Amino acid sequence: MGVEPTPTTHTLPLRAADFSSLAEALDYAAEGETGANFYTGGGELQTVLSYRELRREARRLARRLSSLGLERGARAALVAVTGPDFLRFFFACQYAGLVPVPLPVSIRLGGHGAYVAQLRNLLRGCRASIAMAPAGLMKFLDEAVIDEFELRTYGGPEVFDALPEADGVLRPLDPDEMAYIQYTSGSTRFPRGVVITQRQVLSNLSSIICDGVQINAQDRCMSWLPYYHDMGMVGFVLAPIAAQRSVDYLDTHDFAMRPRRWLELISRNRGTISFSPPFGYELCARRVSREDAARYDLSTWRAAGVGAETIRAETLERFAEALAPSGFRREAFLPCYGMAECSLGISSTPLGRGLEVDRVDADHLAAEYVARPAAPDTARVSDFVKCGPPLPGHEVVIRDAQGHPVPERHAGTITVRGPSVMSGYFADPELTRASLSPDGWLDTGDVGYIADGSVVITGRKSDMIIIRGRNIWPQDLEYLAEQQPEVRPGDASAFSVPGPGGREVVVLVVQCRVGDPARRAALVRRMHRLIHETLGIDGVIELVPPHTLPRTSSGKLSRSAARRDYLQRLEESERSAGTAEAALGG
Amino acid sequence: MRDYDEILTEVYQGLKASGQDGVRLDEDTELVGDLGLDSVQVMEMLLEVEDRFGISIPINILADVVTIRDLAVQIRRLTGD
Numbered sequence A: 001m002g003v004e005p006t007p008t009t010h011t012l013p014l015r016a017a018d019f020s021s022l023a024e025a026l027d028y029a030a031e032g033e034t035g036a037n038f039y040t041g042g043g044e045l046q047t048v049l050s051y052r053e054l055r056r057e058a059r060r061l062a063r064r065l066s067s068l069g070l071e072r073g074a075r076a077a078l079v080a081v082t083g084p085d086f087l088r089f090f091f092a093c094q095y096a097g098l099v100p101v102p103l104p105v106s107i108r109l110g111g112h113g114a115y116v117a118q119l120r121n122l123l124r125g126c127r128a129s130i131a132m133a134p135a136g137l138m139k140f141l142d143e144a145v146i147d148e149f150e151l152r153t154y155g156g157p158e159v160f161d162a163l164p165e166a167d168g169v170l171r172p173l174d175p176d177e178m179a180y181i182q183y184t185s186g187s188t189r190f191p192r193g194v195v196i197t198q199r200q201v202l203s204n205l206s207s208i209i210c211d212g213v214q215i216n217a218q219d220r221c222m223s224w225l226p227y228y229h230d231m232g233m234v235g236f237v238l239a240p241i242a243a244q245r246s247v248d249y250l251d252t253h254d255f256a257m258r259p260r261r262w263l264e265l266i267s268r269n270r271g272t273i274s275f276s277p278p279f280g281y282e283l284c285a286r287r288v289s290r291e292d293a294a295r296y297d298l299s300t301w302r303a304a305g306v307g308a309e310t311i312r313a314e315t316l317e318r319f320a321e322a323l324a325p326s327g328f329r330r331e332a333f334l335p336c337y338g339m340a341e342c343s344l345g346i347s348s349t350p351l352g353r354g355l356e357v358d359r360v361d362a363d364h365l366a367a368e369y370v371a372r373p374a375a376p377d378t379a380r381v382s383d384f385v386k387c388g389p390p391l392p393g394h395e396v397v398i399r400d401a402q403g404h405p406v407p408e409r410h411a412g413t414i415t416v417r418g419p420s421v422m423s424g425y426f427a428d429p430e431l432t433r434a435s436l437s438p439d440g441w442l443d444t445g446d447v448g449y450i451a452d453g454s455v456v457i458t459g460r461k462s463d464m465i466i467i468r469g470r471n472i473w474p475q476d477l478e479y480l481a482e483q484q485p486e487v488r489p490g491d492a493s494a495f496s497v498p499g500p501g502g503r504e505v506v507v508l509v510v511q512c513r514v515g516d517p518a519r520r521a522a523l524v525r526r527m528h529r530l531i532h533e534t535l536g537i538d539g540v541i542e543l544v545p546p547h548t549l550p551r552t553s554s555g556k557l558s559r560s561a562a563r564r565d566y567l568q569r570l571e572e573s574e575r576s577a578g579t580a581e582a583a584l585g586g
Numbered sequence B: 001m002r003d004y005d006e007i008l009t010e011v012y013q014g015l016k017a018s019g020q021d022g023v024r025l026d027e028d029t030e031l032v033g034d035l036g037l038d039s040v041q042v043m044e045m046l047l048e049v050e051d052r053f054g055i056s057i058p059i060n061i062l063a064d065v066v067t068i069r070d071l072a073v074q075i076r077r078l079t080g081d
Helices: A022-029 A051-066 A084-096 A112-126 A135-144 A157-161 A198-212 A230-242 A252-257 A260-269 A278-287 A290-295 A313-322 A362-368 A429-435 A474-482 A517-535 A559-585 B004-020 B039-053 B068-080
Strands: A035-039 A045-050 A075-079 A099-103 A128-132 A153-155 A178-183 A193-197 A221-223 A247-250 A273-276 A303-306 A333-338 A345-348 A357-361 A381-385 A395-399 A412-417 A442-451 A454-460 A465-467 A470-472 A492-498 A504-511 A539-544
Touching: A022 A051, A022 A084, A022 A198, A022 A230, A035 A051, A035 A084, A035 A260, A045 A051, A045 A084, A051 A084, A051 A157, A075 A084, A075 A112, A075 A135, A084 A099, A084 A157, A099 A112, A112 A128, A112 A135, A112 A178, A112 A517, A128 A157, A153 A157, A178 A198, A178 A230, A193 A198, A198 A230, A198 A345, A221 A230, A221 A260, A230 A247, A230 A273, A247 A252, A247 A260, A252 A260, A252 B039, A260 A273, A260 A278, A260 A290, A273 A278, A278 A303, A278 A313, A345 A454, A357 A362, A362 A381, A381 A454, A395 A442, A429 A442, A465 A492, A465 A504, A470 A474, A474 A492, A474 A504, A474 A517, A492 A559, A504 A517, A504 A559, A517 A539, B004 B039, B004 B068, B039 B068
Parallel strands: A035 A247, A075 A099, A075 A128, A099 A178, A128 A153, A221 A247, A221 A273, A273 A303, A303 A333, A504 A539
Antiparallel strands: A035 A045, A178 A193, A333 A345, A357 A381, A395 A412, A412 A442, A442 A454, A465 A470, A492 A504
């Protein structure tokens, strides 16, 4: 029997997430023929897991996990490698009354120590009772586990598959119990575990399936997004199951190496729904030749979702242009806005509209916090991509610094309330109180305004930096710098600035007392390497003399002032370079 | 199993072809620390290595690859399978 992917259509009537729990959603999907298909980096179909088989396997594993006699709601930390084992363990937890916690697979060149430290922090943060890592990653988990964790069992899938099956009836997680804990930030030192209940995630899935994407019986999903990211897990593991659709998976690392494989698989299997942060579209636009584009058939791709970081229209336009020969339609772009704290989705552009850009007077916005539409004689214009109206059942209110709601086109903090908003951050009441008001308003930390009912994001209130859809905390970068013998505490400041193509670029300004150029260069190289190993990002590292970084009146470092000064230095050096060029040219 | 020195020579060639020309390379050269490869360049380098040697590099081994020597040793191991 040759391996065939699961079919796109089947006779099972579509139900749109009208279930009371994730276990019930899988019970129903298992009555059909659809399932998950896993592809190798070479584009070969490696494993097929029908939802029927997934349910059978997950229930068997749930009985084995039950034999451990863990308390209800105990956490199961799962290193979330794209593959059948993660799905099996995630749903075994659902059936056994345990809470799955996906752990990242953030392995970088030379990043052994950093990855172990990250795993250790997350295991501690979620107070895991069991932990699972696939074979190749077991050594990292092994090193991360320390005695104080009181883990009952940890190991590869085979360790759990060898447990005896417990007798008795499985009692899946109830609607008001947790569905999972999602760690949101790329931070290694300050992990934030978002607690989402069954009811919350199912309400979001239902909004996405019925309203956001309007999934129908001909749809097929495709994803390379990591399972430890909200868009990857909720959007492309849970939503396909909750709507009984087949899904094709490519591992994130394979995508990063060969981005065109994403388009090939959509083309081959006639996929209709696939999402990515803007950088995924950008990577493809850069690699795809005209001949490649002509070989693909992307005419079936009707929902090309885009979100998780600042959306620039130019990036997506380049993609649409490069892929035009494949039949890709730019109306397929579906800009949306969301975050793990609201399960996944907050707002979504109406289908078929494509990119809608709001052109506003940039100076007026900066001075008056009002997004006035640009006129022909406006000196500076900012373009923002609209992210659509809030999903049904959700309210979005923009507030001023005092917390009062502001009118349309007035910019302020974006707050959201609704059935998909999290219960809080796991075991962190202080952080929860800071983000979630007693009457249910979530402070998103984003700044924006409402235009014609659509949410528009203009920036962030907090210092968090978003790179390639991942949240990066400046504290982590500053900490890395301060760990260097040449650098003292309080000598580093990190922030982001707009770079080429509108992408965010991380800048790390470090006060340094070392004069020797060779030692200074070595320090910069070392920090570059550490940032890469720990966070997987690149940035500009600038060494400045002591007392350069601005402080507030209370003596604290001010990142916004450091950023302003940096941009000024940059402008001055560009101006003098320009003068030099003009002199040479003259 | 490919000869280690032969692999090393090819790694040098590959890095030189991808813009590291004019940089002094030896076995102790750090890929990220010394050559300053960014995350996209790291992916391109790995792709080049996979295609050149006809291997698939499992993600877990990357965590211990810091220098050119580390990379060459892993390639030798993977071409030996």
